[in-house]
Amino acid sequence: MKLYEYQGKELFKRAGIPVPQGILAKDEDGARAAVAQMGLPVVAKAQVLAGKRGKAGLIRFCHSQDEAVECVTQWIGRRHGGETITSVLLEKPLDIQKEMYLSVTIDPAAGMPVLVACGEGGMEIEEIASQKPEAIVRQPVNIFRGLRPYQIRDTVSEMGLSGEQARSVSQVMASLYGLFRSLDAELVEINPLVLERDGKLVAGDAKVRIDDNSLFRQKEFKRGPEQFEDELEYEAAENGLSYVKLDGNIGVLCTGAGLTMTTLDLIHMNGGRAANFMEFGGATYTRSATALRIALKNPQVKVLLIVTFGLVARADVIAEGLVKAIQELKPELPIVAAVRGTNEERARELIRSIGIPTYDDTEEAVRRAVELAKE
């Protein structure tokens, strides 16, 4: 799960990484109080999990209290990238001498944590990465030995830093790696890491992403609906299902991410448009029933396409769950199914028994669903 900038900065502060003075405002009163406390000018930054906030005009330099209040009152409630803005961070502006980039993330190919740094940093780090790749320093880390002083020294020196700057960036690196490990993070990123004119180093932004699989032990963090682009996605996730809303009209229920994506590809190749991505494990009755219920909540859905090829779950068990759910929910739309795997004969019988056509072949089922969606 992603954390908001203000949450990330709170964690940075705890870890000894300097952050700008800032106050989170949730309404007009909060904005006025913040400005009263910090003085002017302030920078208003909408708290959103999606990127491109700057380009969307959600970061603004405010010279007056009214301007700050305006940002807070106008932004809160607005939608950005599928989420609703609920808070604005008001911060003292930084006196920027230089911007750098620093992150710790995972290199999936190496299977190792990696420290990524750049002495130039700022908004266009991806551009630097593609146009001036030698400016980006990557330091892979052995997870048992941790990020060692010599690695920090090498990185800082490759960033072109020396003296006091090198020392303070080194400290931030060590703290950032410590955070990465202790938070079970997939990413901790400071972009930009700002060197102020008076020589102080400050984290200008904070991007922290916690590994969802570690939430059972990272008890500080709770995944809420704001982590999802859509209420249905959240509801699905809460039920252990993976759901993404798309803009078509064929509701899709599949087992396995690969088969789901393939089904979506086949719909597309046949000229249809899927209404969702939905992967359900299918191990239990409840799951397939819940998956069905969520898929049907999307009013765009004209046809329902069920494609499974049982692995852990037996086809007949999945079929029983689906049949039960269909009998209960009584959806008033055509359903097409290709349910294969262990005991697929009985599965087929069960599904046919409630009047739903079944196919042996995924591609045939998809073609039929696309036809029905066009009717």
Next chain:
Amino acid sequence: MKLYEYQGKELFKRAGIPVPQGILAKDEDGARAAVAQMGLPVVAKAQVLAGKRGKAGLIRFCHSQDEAVECVTQWIGRRHGGETITSVLLEKPLDIQKEMYLSVTIDPAAGMPVLVACGEGGMEIEEIASQKPEAIVRQPVNIFRGLRPYQIRDTVSEMGLSGEQARSVSQVMASLYGLFRSLDAELVEINPLVLERDGKLVAGDAKVRIDDNSLFRQKEFKRGPEQFEDELEYEAAENGLSYVKLDGNIGVLCTGAGLTMTTLDLIHMNGGRAANFMEFGGATYTRSATALRIALKNPQVKVLLIVTFGLVARADVIAEGLVKAIQELKPELPIVAAVRGTNEERARELIRSIGIPTYDDTEEAVRRAVELAKE
């Protein structure tokens, strides 16, 4: 450096390892206050670094306040194994159901930390080790991966524990290993680890030994004179010298532990008796001078024997330091020297210039020193 039992137990407590209720008493008032607070009976335990305290009668079960006061007042100031007792730990007695043994130390041959455990424990652990070695469980630990849950599980199971006992011993093991690492310890030992009749687990004793080489970063601990059997040993250690007082009359000054021990062996083979073990690096003037001064502080010394075979230090540099020190201290006893190594000719000249005979051969010098000591 070794820690006192009460210090070790303080560290245990901090790490979540249960210890008996106890109060440290340094005088009669302290003893009375402790008993008043804890009630009776109490166990009085003299705080000493050396072992065999039980056999020396320095642990006593006290049924009355007067008995406790008696222990404290009579023990404090007494000598035990070269140290003066300065405090007594008064503890609530334990209701012992079973005694076990637990420690984390270093296996020098493997170069790894090792968890050592025994389900039988108690005072006679070394006896168990030699007579019933299969009762001792050794669990080597990879220092990067740490002591893992499966290793704890295996150890506890080999100790013959299960259920609640297994669970609580497991917790103590994990904490003890954590202490070992965080303290830069050479040893953390609980002997006995007491299982009380009500099922509670308590550390009956605490032996902690911190690696002297780590004291620069283990700032909580300071080596004091109580760590040494003799004031001179302490003074020597404070000056970076290794000194052990012995009971002979030949004062010895050597470079290197191996050459020093060999010199002592040769003295013994020739029928003499050394007054001390003294190893001085000899890299600087001051060191050889300090070494000389400390060696002469022992009134038993009748002859001084200097044996060096320069390595880092040049023989002439060592000689210069010695000559200076001898001229300054003007010792009124015979001195014999075998100073070899780089620039040994000049070294020999220097030493002879103040009337001290020098030898090329260690064994010859030793023979001469023994002769002189017998005169």
Next chain:
Amino acid sequence: MGIFVFKDTRVLVQGITGSEGTFWTEWMLKAGTRIEAGVTPGKAGERVHGVPVYGSVKKAVKEKGCEASVLFVPPAFCKDAVFEALDAGIRKLVLLADGVPIQDMLEMKAFASEVGAMIVGPNTSGVATLGEAMLGFVPFWLGHVYRPGSVGIMTRSGSLTNEIASHIVKAGLGQTTVVGLGGDPVPGTRFVDVMRLFQADPKTEAVVLVGEPGGTMEEEAAELIAKGEFTKPMVAFLAGRTAPPEKKMGHAGAIISGGKGTIQGKTEALESVGVKVAMKPSEVGSMVKALLG
């Protein structure tokens, strides 16, 4: 033959007394797997479908000489179980759990690479060498999906693999070994690792790669072919051509992946080294058949 697990491989089942472990042990035995022992702490002495249960991996290895382990262990305990197996000398592991913390996986990979072990998974359906042995839950009993043959399959998907496998059988062919790498971002074993094994297996005449968007495993596979280290005919099927672009891990993700990861890029990389890329699952069978002449 085939790769990774054979009929004479002495197999350990970690977590054998759990409901999943017990259920699948029966199926694995039916597949011919030589399961010598199971491990569940505190359950030493029990038996599951005749397989003796030990309290620790060390004891199971000592008494039964197990070489490979398949783990039916909940995600939170996988790291400990894998460490225990590696420490006891097991060098082939199949980690089935879905939901393993990614940093735990990094530690497992580091330990495995120190000792030269191979971890397949996590979040996988496992490995099956048809007619010899199965570790996990590959439905080898579906005769129209899996049967012994000459095609190796390596895959990032579960159900989709069944779909693809069924088309291989439909084409009159069968499989040597099916290796599910699992759906997690840091799999213990990558396409290239499996390709090196398939290359060395005389019975595997062609390999089918089943890929997905994200990561760089397909690109690495292409590089291995470009370097001449893998020379057998290969057909790839890549799911997710129309999937919305992956949610990235900040800028760092983009920097690390170097812009790799799209299906388009993967297709180009694979085709540039002669791999045939199928557009539909149903094409895979006939494409392999054509390559095998």
Next chain:
Amino acid sequence: MGIFVFKDTRVLVQGITGSEGTFWTEWMLKAGTRIEAGVTPGKAGERVHGVPVYGSVKKAVKEKGCEASVLFVPPAFCKDAVFEALDAGIRKLVLLADGVPIQDMLEMKAFASEVGAMIVGPNTSGVATLGEAMLGFVPFWLGHVYRPGSVGIMTRSGSLTNEIASHIVKAGLGQTTVVGLGGDPVPGTRFVDVMRLFQADPKTEAVVLVGEPGGTMEEEAAELIAKGEFTKPMVAFLAGRTAPPEKKMGHAGAIISGGKGTIQGKTEALESVGVKVAMKPSEVGSMVKALLG
């Protein structure tokens, strides 16, 4: 020949710009050592006795292909320096510092054994292959103490080694390589490691072991001979016959050492496998000479 370091071994000096590093670099060069580079963070570009200084080991290895490193680094920084060297691919290290925290040493040993590297030291005078190279501060320039010959020396002592070596020269012999294992309780390299190298070196005809009380290294040496893995003539000198018994690490120390560690026990162990044990340093030379016939 000899062992560990040779005239063509490309050597790195870590901490070369410090006073000790600078001083001994000159002597090491005089011994014939092929010092290719030095490292001191922040001092890249300097030169010490003509040796170029780099800011990191990685760069020095990349540019100069260094294979061995000798470290003039203060105890508190040894772990980092050794890790850096190991990470950069250096596989032979001589750690001179006296006062290295013992748990740091455990970590260094663990890393070294992972990658198959050899750390000699800490708290050692180093290694010298007479006539070829010297890493540390073995006084090779004392002609009546050290000269090229056929006797390998491995030792736990410093000054005493000079004493012993001088008697070898007095007997008309010389040395191949002198290896100081160092005086710390957990040395990076043990007698048995050095014996395996001496066994393989055709030029080493006999080996002198210089031991001390405590630890089990001498007993391990005897075991290696008993197993037939070391077959050359050996003379041992053990210092500390009259030393007071070692201060033990609580009961645990006694349990771990299993009662080993006394000079009496070591003498018995060595003599039982045919090692000649000298009672005085002056006997060593003639005993070796007698063994070489």
